[in-house]
Ligand SMILES: O=C(O)C1=C[C@@H](OP(=O)(O)O)[C@@H](O)[C@H](O)C1
């Protein structure tokens with residue numbers, strides 16, 4: 001039996017940093033995730049003139065309800081989509097000229113529906129090169145508020161950014177959503193805004209956000225449920241038992257729902273008040289599953305799938321094609337390199353049972369491709385990665401933690 005200490009949630013840390021920066025006092029964040037994405041977010045805030053005090057397990061942020069503390073800034077968002085989408089939105093509520101750029105990987109990823117919505121709200125935002133991509137410049141003069149229509153069918157992060165902006169506008173925001181993926185991430189946003197003193201209303205497809213700003217608080221960050229998926233999958237695959245404390249019944253993250261997929265496949269799952277345990281039973285059945293709500297765990301399941309007794313079909317995951325890489329193609333390519341029969345369509349992947357053989361996994365600089373196929377590596381000798389270090393995006397210590405788990409549950 002292994003007790004696994006999973007680092008903090010990337011999504012919750014990013015939101016907490018935004019909320020703390022915008023709040024009316026000093027906020028303490030306990031157990032924030034220390035990784036490239038969240039360090040990049042914090043560094044971006046510092047460039048915008050916010051002050052962050054760091055101790056090993058807490059960050060203390062001086063809120064600035066009036067917006068950035070500098071008149072000009074150049075912010076590098078690295079690979080982080082939350083950074084690249086949330087920070088320009090935060091900056092728009094202040095006053096000054098703020099330029100945002102990102103890594104080549106993040107520059108390829110879209111944000112046009114968000115930048116269009118910001119422009120519809122009167123924000124002066126210019127893309128320097130390709131329309132709807134970084135780099136971009138915001139000439140910020142505050143946001144009045146009003147009504148916008150948003151297509152969040154590609155990414156819920158567009159909606160989260162606008163929800164977070166709402167209380168910083170002068171009259172509040174009404175956001176009508178025509179399409180939406182990754183709904184549980186919006187629920188995280190709404191729950192965290194409540195913790196910082198703001199109640200988001202709903203009228204059908206319209207989210208209603210009142211003006212009035214955020215209240216500073218002390219906030220404890222949950223362990224990352226997407227990261228936990230590799231450890232739960234490892235238990236289901238090897239017949240071991242893994243317990244993750246801190247991710248229990250009250251957890252905010254939809255990705256904890258991945259354990260229900262494992263349960264359907266045959267694993268034993270227990271969700272308690274303050275933790276979740278998955279135990280392998282020797283049985284791993286194939287299934288058809290819709291992962292629209294939990295698509296960050298699609299590669300975890302794809303990497304586990306060859307060991308199931310029947311085909312695994314994952315549906316409704318078109319937007320995994322616009323993540324750190326095209327994840328449907330990357331999973332299919334790597335499964336084929338392992339000798340597995342796989343088919344894909346615009347929004348699905350189907351994996352047949354087989355006996356994988358060792359190969360060098362092509363990671364495309366995607367942390368989830370590495371962490372997912374590390375699970376395959378528990379049963380298949382000779383798996384290596386062309387870029388193992390890209391796990392730094394969300395879990396710099398992944399390889400050490402996974403090696404410990406392997407010792408505990410495989411021997
Ligand atoms: O809001 C968030 O923190 C996230 C939302 C999801 O993205 P999409 O809404 O683009 O699917 C998820 O994949 C990402 O890792 C984090």
Ligand SMILES: C=C(OP(=O)(O)O)C(=O)O
Pocket residue numbers: 079080081082296323324368394
């Ligand atoms: C898609 C992801 O990250 P982001 O969109 O926040 O860059 C992820 O962590 O799997």
